[in-house]
Amino acid sequence: MDRRTVIAFVLIGLIIVLMPYYMRWIQGEPIRPLEPVEFDSPVIEQPELSPRTPTPSPQIAERPTPSSPPSLSSARAPSAKLDSLSFVPLDVIVDTDVFQAVFSTQGARIISWKLKTYMDSMGNWLELIGPSGAGLGLSLLDQSLDHIEFIPNTDRLELQGTRQGDLVFTGSTSWGIVHKRLRFQGDRYRLDMTISTEGLPRGEKLGLKWDGGLANTEDAWNTEGGLYQVAYDQVVTYAGGEVENWTVERILGEEKPPSGQLTWVGIRNKYFLAGMIPLEGRYDVGLSGQARSTGYQEFHVKLQTDASVDQLHFSVFVGPISYDTLRFQNQDLNGTFREINLDEFMDYGWAFFRPVNKPITIMILKSFLALHELIPNFGVVIVLFSIFVKIFVFPLTHKSLESAAKMQQMQPQLQELREKHGDDQQKLNTAMMKLYKDEKINPLGGCLPMLLQMPILISLFTLFRATIELRHAHFGLWIEDLSKPETLWMVGGYELHVLPILMGASMFVQQKMTMKDPKQAALVYIMPIFLTYIFWDMSSGLVFYYTLYNVLTLMQQTIMEKTKTFLGTD
DSSP states (O other), X not given: OOHHHXXXXXXXXXXXXXXXXXXXXXXXXXXXXXXXXXXXXXXXOOOOXXXXXXXXXXXXXBOOOOSSXXXXXXXXXXXXXXXXXXXXXXXXEEEOSSEEEEEETBTTEEEEEEEEEEEOTTSSEEEOBOTTOEEXXXXXXXXXXXXXXXXXXXXXXXXXXXXXXXXXXXXXXSSOEEEEEEEEETTOSEEEEEEEEESOOTTOOEEEEEESOBOOOSSSSSEEOSSSOEEOOEEEEEETTEEEEEOHHHHTSSOOOOOBSOSEEEEXXXXXXXXXEESSXXXXXXXXXXXXXXXXXXXXXXXXXXXXXXXXEEEEEEEEOOHHHHHHTTBOTTSOBOOOOGGGGSOOOOGGGHHHHHHXXXXXXXXXXXXXXXOSOHHHHHHHHHHHHHHHTHHHHHHHHHHHHHHHHTHHHHHHHHHHHTTOHHHHHHHHHHHHHHHTOOTTTTHHHHHHHHHHXXXXXXXXXXXXXXXXXXOBTTBOOTTSOOOSEEETTEEEOHXXXXXXXXXXXXXXXXXXXXXXXXXXXXXXXXXXXXXXXXXXXXXXXXXXXHHHHHHHHHHHHHTTGGGTOO
């Protein structure tokens, strides 16, 4: 084994070992349970609430909104600590075509948000509010209003199609009246919200907050397994055109979140998000969080105006991280268009590669979903899609394989030159370049085509890893969910994943056909083993695609070898 081969092995090993750490530095550390930490903000003790889903009422019971401040026994200074509530919190239900939300009259907060169009592993509507979580709470003068009783204008709101309706909460504090108006539409995951006050003194600052992370919507706590592990439970901010991801570890550090003109801030897991979208004004962003030993990531997000105002306007999105759905949020419930770039929640790959990767990923995604419109099985779609991609990159792959084969054929001649010139590197390089010129071979001819198709391969990697359309997508045989690793058998308590083994085997055969130099024989075994390890716990849809791609490349090599196109002969 010559010196260059040894150096190649060392570089390959360093790349494989260090790349996961680089990816985690770019995308955030994977989740590790942390010891509970105390938050700076005061925590108000609250009693157990009644069950969140009461028996549905057959009709919408309308109650007029109080025209004067309601007499509430709970109207007291928010700074006072409450050991118990002086009222019984009631549930208010909003039922639409796509979700069923439950608000509590305690703080007018969301305590349940179930998606009707997505199911959990038991086949039930998918709950997005995490343990002890509550969304869209209010703050005033930097104090939480979670303990205040809010009187609703109705206890149930039912909407279908494009029909819209309002839910209005009115609460009384020692400073004045707070109104919270929420507008819903039957077929939208989005709602518009106005918060207004009456009789408050100058200098007050209103705030909107979200307590708790999203619920565990998958079997594992929203991490992508394998060597390249990615934590998906995060707070994401978008300000000044820049996307920033905030894990618990980053929040607990010294870095401060953005403030000022904020486009949106949201809490996400792998496939779903809850986003708060200010319609005007400047805000200070407060973040805190902790990782529970169960794996649950508890976030607390607060948006507070940086100036005294008596009215706030927000839009809120609670739903799937789906490209078309997120792009549709540029249109509000009134039909007004405003570019908010909510699709930046999509996984477009590493930040430095995003400008190139984003348009390619969108194009591939649209093509992939267009195929699914014709073929309802995503597994079959992946098969056809891999064939189309292979046809598209065929000229690049062909050139790369052809160049690599010619270089292999020249190995004996190159070895003779090395033996002839010994340690005289200058003479060796001159002789090698003359040989390349005489044989009409570009030594970089195999690398350039691979570099040109790398953006496509990276886009496919990010696309299949976190595409919500593959969630719970059944293929057939033992592959029941293309968004998760497939398991054929359990061996000694460990899951046996067949697809990564097949992918490694296909790469082994491919390497065996390509590498003819005995000094490079070790690579034939090392690379398939490494890649099998890397892809072991990744989603079956992703591994299935790369396995098919390898098989198609293997078929291409076989055809080329039989037709002698490697050597440019008939």
